[in-house]
Amino acid sequence: MLVLSRKEGEQLLIGENIVLTINRISANRVAIGIEAPKDIRIVRGELDQKEISPRGVSPMSVVVEQSTVSVASQADR
Structure with missing residues (x-):
């Protein structure tokens, strides 16, 4: 495992x-x-593979549907 330190x-x-x-x-x-x-x-x-439905998406999983995903916007800083 590679461990890196990063700042905001x-x-x-x-x-x-x-x-x-x-x-x-x-x-x-x-x-x-x-x-x-x-x-x-x-x-x-933390999601266990057993929780993922046969269609590939469980209610708790995140699947990229767009070209990019932003978890938090810069406006939240």
Whole structure:
């Protein structure tokens, strides 16, 4: 596992087409913006594979439907 430290506003690049931006850091939470192609499926790590329905989407999963996803907007800073 690669462990990196980042400050608010800094980014991580994964491959050529995925960008993670640290939008906000508070006491025990980090808001991360994710820019990824729409065919990349993004699911929170705590979800067990058994909870994902045969159609591929459970009520608790997040699937990228647009060209980019932003978890928290810059206006929230």
